[in-house]
Amino acid sequence: MHQIGYLSPTEAPALLPFTAINLAEGWSFKPVDDGEWASGWLPVKRIPSMVHQDLIDNQKLDDPFIGLNEIKAEWVAKKSWIYRLDLSVPAAGRHHNSRIVLAFDGLDTLADVRLDGEAVLKSDNMFRKYRVDVTAIVKKKSENHIFSLEVELDCAFLRAREIERAHPEHKWITFNGEPSRMALRKAQYHWGWDWGPRLIPCGIWRPVRLEIYSARIADVRVDIDISSDYNTASVRVSAEIESESELEIKFSVCRDGKTIASSVNEVKDGSSVTTFEIVQPALWMPAGYGSQNLYEIVAVLSYEGQKLCTDSKTIGIRRTELVQEPDAIGKSFYFRVNGIDVFCGGSCWIPADSFVTNITPEKYRAWIELMVLGNQKMIRVWGGGIYEDDAFYEACDELGVLVWQDFMFACGNYPCHPELLETIAAEAVCNVRRIRNHPSVVIFAGNNEDYQVQESNGLTYNFADKDEKNWLKSDFPARYIYEKLLPAVIASEAPTIAYHPGSPWGDGKVSFDPTVGDMHQWNVWHGTQEKYQIFDTLGGRFNSEFGMEAFPHLATIKAFVTDPKDLYPQSHVLDFHNKADGHERRIATYLIENVRPVPDLPGYIHLTQLIQAEALMFGYRGWRKQWGENRRCGGALLWQFNDCWPTTSWSICDYYLRRKPSYYALARVLAPIAVGVQRKHHDWSVSHARIPPVSEWELVAMW
Known part of the structure; x- marks a missing residue:
């Protein structure tokens, strides 16, 4: 159960600060087809997780890493699974300017998400983030209503094979795993590789949050241009904003906990941009070539002096190049960092x-x-x-x-x-x-x-x-x-x-x-x-x-x-x-x-x-x-x-x-x-095990 308080509507500010509630605990799970499943709902220690681990935690599955247990675990990948959480929405969600969003950072893979039985999301990609606006669903319920959040995970193993059969025009060819794996945007090694087991797990594999806010920083992007002599760096910071109000945003550049530059900008048409000029920047270098100097870009969104949302990015000031130039051999392929070949x-x-x-x-x-x-x-x-x-x-x-x-x-x-x-x-x-x-x-x-x-x-x-x-x-x-x-x-x-x-x-x-x-x-x-x-x-x-x-x-x-x-x-x-x-x-x-x-x-x-x-x-x-x-x-x-x-x-x-x-x-x-010292290779299988009359050696020093 998740609950936080907030001011009464008469005391509430005009806009609501961003609040994120991590929905990590209180989940339970079971197979969708539970005809032979006598256990009912089983507890989940914590989300993110995967179904195999949840079964191991409940002593329903022997560790597939031990002995031949991988074979005994095959049944798990042939079922669909459902995860459930009961939650309450904080009183802040009743604010007249609030938005209420379910944020899923990763669902593996084919997921149908329902809130109080109402379908809110159908995902098909393990590698995507999903954001679902559930404001309308929440606000039509009473303040003390307990919501049921369900995530039903379809069987990727069987669905992938169905998709493969539905596209006979394509040549399904692979080196590892079975060809149907390519039908889904899911980690391909899950189908087994020449170094790993075939387990095909599913689950809520990255964090889930309930977000409540009036405005939010959706993205912060940093583009860096360094002068040819590395004495100055132009740092362009841009932000995408979710809001229907007129706001301002403060961008700051910090290093070692100290602010070295800042700028206050208006938000127009859902975005804001500023550029900082940094003199004598501390460059980021690979290990062994210099220090890993890092800067922090901080963005603070506000309305009439009230902070609404904060976001930050850690960056390094550096120029990297993939050098591909014609030469006597063909075309080079190597990396250069801040003018130094690595x-x-x-x-x-x-x-x-x-x-x-x-x-x-x-x-x-x-x-x-x-x-x-x-x-x-x-x-x-x-x-x-x-x-x-x-x-x-x-x-x-x-x-x-x-x-x-x-x-x-x-x-x-x-x-x-x-x-x-x-x-x-x-x-x-x-x-x-x-x-x-x-x-x-x-x-x-x-x-x-x-x-x-x-x-x-x-x-x-x-x-x-x-x-x-x-x-x-x-x-x-x-x-x-x-x-x-x-x-x-x-x-x-x-x-x-x-x-x-x-x-x-x-x-x-x-x-x-x-x-x-x-x-x-x-x-x-x-x-x-x-x-x-x-x-x-x-x-x-x-x-x-x-x-x-x-x-x-x-x-x-x-x-x-x-x-x-x-x-x-x-x-x-x-x-x-x-x-x-x-x-x-x-x-x-x-x-x-x-x-x-x-x-x-x-x-x-x-x-x-x-x-x-x-x-x-x-x-x-x-x-x-x-x-x-x-x-x-x-x-x-x-x-x-x-x-x-x-x-x-x-x-x-x-x-x-x-x-x-x-x-x-x-x-x-x-x-x-x-x-390094190396003797020139002599192939005994060609010389019929005859020892060469002379052995050549090479001494190499590398730096």
């Missing part, structure tokens, strides 16, 4: 939990702190997960980690029927607006590997054809999303941040062209399974994915293995917790080629981790050396930094943040000054 050694990031509502701000910060301690400069938010929580980007801002942000499309040929394009456009605007002011965000990319799906399946792609209507009529319609819809959103909403149509993408050439764009190099492990000692010869201008699998630490394995008899390298349970195709043969191949295998589990774990550390080091060291060769290679992002459950994968830090040896190997090779 070799972007780092990692790719997947959601840190299958149930993302379990990731706390403290855990996000711990992950990013690990990156900084490991001398990593960039993290790539992969396109099959989520647009991350604000706490993720805030940690990157404060600690100086550059963010490569994919849009949420991964490993598939996505359909483009009009309804889907409409919600994708709204999703893009919503999320770009949310994260564009973070100084850590330096690039948006349209998708993950969708151009590789097009290439490997012979789908239509004529780079010279610039007629967008033809793209939508082709068997690769998603080109319209990546080369028309998304770049238009970036140009409008975040014009100073670079946009790249996909990862990888070769500027009209094939995605594996080493002379241009970025590259995913998977001919070590996947593909032709090359020897990792030649990693440096396989790279391109920017290597945004490459990797080698390794077992997690023994303590992590013991966390999900319940029977000690399963503690051996290829037990059923251990193989079940490795989703990579052919992993048994591939791990064995790289072991047998480089070390003398051992049968016991601790020794086997150590050897897989040793090979991973060696393989990734060969890639990083060779490509960092190429950075000094006229920027031949602009960066390398390993796959992957983290895990979403306890598993064997390509991660260098496992689900419990336990660091594998590769983490330390990469910290050494990415140190500000790194020295």
Whole structure:
């Protein structure tokens, strides 16, 4: 039950200050079809949450991360679920100028929302925010009325398959998960990936609020222009206002808790704009290149001296560039921050939990702190997960980690029927607006590997054809999303941040062209399974994915293995917790080629981790050396930094943040000054195990 008081109508001010009530507690849930459900309504500890976690909390589901429990949890994804909350609306809601809004920051995914049985919202996109004006519904009820808020979540698993069947004209092709996943705007890894389980959760996954106000600041945008000598910065601040009254807004620029500039403006036609000139700005720099200086932009909306609403944005003053210039090799691809070229050694990031509502701000910060301690400069938010929580980007801002942000499309040929394009456009605007002011965000990319799906399946792609209507009529319609819809959103909403149509993408050439764009190099492990000692010869201008699998630490394995008899390298349970195709043969191949295998589990774990550390080091060291060769290679992002459950994968830090040896190997090779010694690779399989008469060695110093 939620209730706050307010002045009586005769004492109330002309306009009502903004009030937000977090609807986090008091919820209950059950399946929609509860014919065999004897439990009735079950309590929810706290919203945000997901149904699997709520079932675990009520001892109705065994933890799917343990043993083979993932299989036992499949029934959850095949049902629809309903969440309910009883609430009262504060007396302030009766104010004659009040608006009453239900604000949903995230519903996963197909949700019908009802207030007192009246339909108020039908959502179809996990990645969007929704605001529902319920003023009329509330004000027609008595002051002490108790409202019933219901959120019914339809079964995404079954609905996605229905949509797939309804569009037989489209070629539903994917690399991971089942093709129907592309029918819904939902985290794609929920359908399972080659490193994660198939659980397909649902829930109220981001906060819900009841907002009461007469006026509100809907959005604050900050655009920064820095002089060529970095001595001055022009900071343009604009705000969108919801109000029917004549108001004023005060903008302030603050640093270290002190106001350094302010301006009072009128609100006209629902907006207000001002510009500040900052002399000798304290620049934001990546970790290792300088300080992460941050400023705060504060906006205060008022009416006749009465404060109505306050909003703020934390910003960094910096200029970032994606340098793509013709050179002797082809076209460069590297990042420049405040005039300084930065070799972007780092990692790719997947959601840190299958149930993302379990990731706390403290855990996000711990992950990013690990990156900084490991001398990593960039993290790539992969396109099959989520647009991350604000706490993720805030940690990157404060600690100086550059963010490569994919849009949420991964490993598939996505359909483009009009309804889907409409919600994708709204999703893009919503999320770009949310994260564009973070100084850590330096690039948006349209998708993950969708151009590789097009290439490997012979789908239509004529780079010279610039007629967008033809793209939508082709068997690769998603080109319209990546080369028309998304770049238009970036140009409008975040014009100073670079946009790249996909990862990888070769500027009209094939995605594996080493002379241009970025590259995913998977001919070590996947593909032709090359020897990792030649990693440096396989790279391109920017290597945004490459990797080698390794077992997690023994303590992590013991966390999900319940029977000690399963503690051996290829037990059923251990193989079940490795989703990579052919992993048994591939791990064995790289072991047998480089070390003398051992049968016991601790020794086997150590050897897989040793090979991973060696393989990734060969890639990083060779490509960092190429950075000094006229920027031949602009960066390398390993796959992957983290895990979403306890598993064997390509991660260098496992689900419990336990660091594998590769983490330390990469910290050494990415140190500000790194020295490496390397023997020239001799392929024994070609020379029939004959030892070369002379071994060549190379000593490399990198800075």
